[in-house]
Amino acid sequence: xxxxxxxxxxxxxxxxxxxxxxxxxxxxxxxxxxxxxxxxxxxxxxxxxxxxxxxxxxxxxxxxxxxxxxxxxxxxxxxxxxxxxxxxxxxxxxxxxxxxxxxxxxxxxxx
Numbered sequence: 556x557x558x559x560x561x562x563x564x565x566x567x568x569x570x571x572x573x574x575x576x577x578x579x580x581x582x583x584x585x586x587x588x589x590x591x592x593x594x595x596x597x598x599x600x601x602x603x604x605x606x607x608x609x610x611x612x613x614x615x616x617x618x619x620x621x622x623x624x625x626x627x628x629x630x631x632x633x634x635x636x637x638x639x640x641x642x643x644x645x646x647x648x649x650x651x652x653x654x655x656x657x658x659x660x661x662x663x664x665x666x
Contacts, residue, residue, distance in 0.1 A: 562588075568607050571600050 562570075574582035574597055583593035599605040 562592075567596050567605060571596050571605065571607060 570582060570586055570588060570593065573586070574593055576582075577585075579593050579597055580590055582588075583590045586593075596605060600607060
C-alpha cells in the first residue's frame with residue numbers, strides 16, 4: 556500500500572534545486588522520493604507556486620530579467636514624458652486663469 560508522506564517546504568525547495576542540477580529522475584532516486592512527486596514539485600516551481608528563494612535563477616528567468624532591464628529605460632522615458640506633460644498642463648492652466656482674469660478686468664473697465 557502506498558505511503559502518504561508529507562514533506563516540509565524546505566525539503567521540497569532543496570529537492571527541486573538538486574533536480575535542476577542533476578535531473579529530476581536522478582534526484583528522485585537519490586532522495587527516495589517518487590518520480591511523480593518530484594515532477595510535481597518542479598512543475599510547481601516552474602508555475603510559480605513553489606518559490607526557491609533568492610539566488611535560484613534559471614536561464615529562463617534570467618531572460619525575463621534581461622527583458623525587464625530593457626524595459627526600464629522605456630519606463631523612465633514614459634515617466635519623464637508624463638512629468639513634462641503635467642508641467643505643460645499646469646502652465647496652460649495658469650495662463651488660462653491669467654487671461655480669464657485679464658478679460659474680466661477689461662470687461663469691467665468698458666462698462
